Amino acid sequence: MISFEEAHKIVLNQSRDYGSESVPMINAMGRVLAEDIYADRDFPPFNRATKNGIAINFDAIEHGRRSFEIKDILAAGKPTVPFLETEECIEIMSGAVVPFEADTVVMYEDLSIVKDIVTVNSIPVRGQNICLRGSNQLKGARLLKKNTKLTASEMGILASVGKKNVWLKKTPRVAVIATGNELVKIDEQPLQHQIRRSNNYSLFGALELLGIKPMLLYLEDDKDLIRQKLAYAIEAMDVLLISGGISIGKFDFIPKVLEELGVEKLFDWVNQYPAKPFWFGTHNNADTVVFSFPGNPVSIFLNFHIYFRDWLYKSIELPLNEINVLLEDAIVVAEELTQFVGVEIILENGCVLAKTVATNGLGDLVSLSKIHGFIRLSSNKKLFQKGEPVPFIPTKNIY
Numbered sequence: 385m386i387s388f389e390e391a392h393k394i395v396l397n398q399s400r401d402y403g404s405e406s407v408p409m410i411n412a413m414g415r416v417l418a419e420d421i422y423a424d425r426d427f428p429p430f431n432r433a434t435k436n437g438i439a440i441n442f443d444a445i446e447h448g449r450r451s452f453e454i455k456d457i458l459a460a461g462k463p464t465v466p467f468l469e470t471e472e473c474i475e476i477m478s479g480a481v482v483p484f485e486a487d488t489v490v491m492y493e494d495l496s497i498v499k500d501i502v503t504v505n506s507i508p509v510r511g512q513n514i515c516l517r518g519s520n521q522l523k524g525a526r527l528l529k530k531n532t533k534l535t536a537s538e539m540g541i542l543a544s545v546g547k548k549n550v551w552l553k554k555t556p557r558v559a560v561i562a563t564g565n566e567l568v569k570i571d572e573q574p575l576q577h578q579i580r581r582s583n584n585y586s587l588f589g590a591l592e593l594l595g596i597k598p599m600l601l602y603l604e605d606d607k608d609l610i611r612q613k614l615a616y617a618i619e620a621m622d623v624l625l626i627s628g629g630i631s632i633g634k635f636d637f638i639p640k641v642l643e644e645l646g647v648e649k650l651f652d653w654v655n656q657y658p659a660k661p662f663w664f665g666t667h668n669n670a671d672t673v674v675f676s677f678p679g680n681p682v683s684i685f686l687n688f689h690i691y692f693r694d695w696l697y698k699s700i701e702l703p704l705n706e707i708n709v710l711l712e713d714a715i716v717v718a719e720e721l722t723q724f725v726g727v728e729i730i731l732e733n734g735c736v737l738a739k740t741v742a743t744n745g746l747g748d749l750v751s752l753s754k755i756h757g758f759i760r761l762s763s764n765k766k767l768f769q770k771g772e773p774v775p776f777i778p779t780k781n782i783y
Contacts (some may be wrong), residue, residue: 426518548725556622628679
């Protein structure tokens with residue numbers, strides 16, 4: 385049995401580079417950039433009005449003029465007027481191009497308009513309500529760095545520079561594999577001794593949040609069938625996420641079959657709770673990485689977010705940022721192993737507190753819906769004090 389720290393290091397050392405691919409921008413949400421993104425023009429590309437009102441040359445105000453004749457109306461998306469006299473003004477809408485001779489926009493709220501004559505009721509400031517060309521970014525400026533994970537704000541930037549297609553880091557082909565004769569399809573009515581295949585769909589959802597659409601497979605507790613299907617999956621996929629069949633029971637065939645198929649075991653037990661049995665290995669010829677987790681929902685959910693997600697982030701060059709939170713109450717640890725405890729995050733007086741969530745054991749799926757993630761308690765301590773900082777592994781967004 386190895387420590388959590390050793391297991392985590394071994395997993396990260398097996399990270400892979402899957403290259404890059406050109407993807408339609410509309411499908412890029414949540415993916416990671418494989419290229420730098422540059423401004424293809426100044427931003428904004430012209431002097432832009434930021435309010436509805438009139439555009440004037442401030443020199444006229446300095447010379448005592450307060451009333452102006454309306455020459456035209458400019459809407460956003462309309463070419464600007466070719467010439468503007470100092471005694472004239474242009475009615476201008478927010479987002480429109482400010483005429484070359486104008487340098488100030490006065491809001492309608494500060495004006496009086498009678499027929500085609502506008503009177504300025506309060507003295508403006510030169511340059512007000514105009515966003516100057518290039519004041520946000522100049523042409524050629526780097527707007528997004530390679531290895532940036534795309535969120536809604538980055539999608540807007542890609543659209544603004546015309547990136548209809550964008551180069552992204554390739555994600556691995558992942559198979560999620562459930563095992564066990566007790567499992568039935570989710571649309572079947574299970575008998576008293578059966579349960580539905582829920583683990584597959586927990587992992588399916590977690591992978592979709594990472595930009596991966598996995599293949600779902602199911603293995604009955606038949607050694608020959610397991611060997612046949614795993615041989616196919618090893619050749620066809622980059623990563624296998626297997627649940628169940630790895631302990632020391634008489635029907636736990638997975639470790640033996642994997643080794644028979646040429647998957648090298650790198651470790652199989654970790655000094656942690658939950659998920660102490662955890663088989664991890666690689667197939668050198670097919671370059672397939674195998675994560676084989678215990679069958680209970682809590683262990684699978686935990687190991688996915690601790691090991692697989694960190695492995696994926698390292699593979700696609702995203703940072704592994706560890707977050708610390710403060711314990712709401714003291715915790716006493718009975719065993720000398722690394723423990724992971726499900727918690728709810730509470731924001732209180734500027735502090736991020738972790739409140740432990742009661743559970744009915746490792747098969748309690750409902751408890752997973754109540755937590756924001758897990759805290760990690762080191763194996764070399766017995767007592768963790770109230771208010772003590774501890775590492776936190778998020779499993780959902782915290783608002």
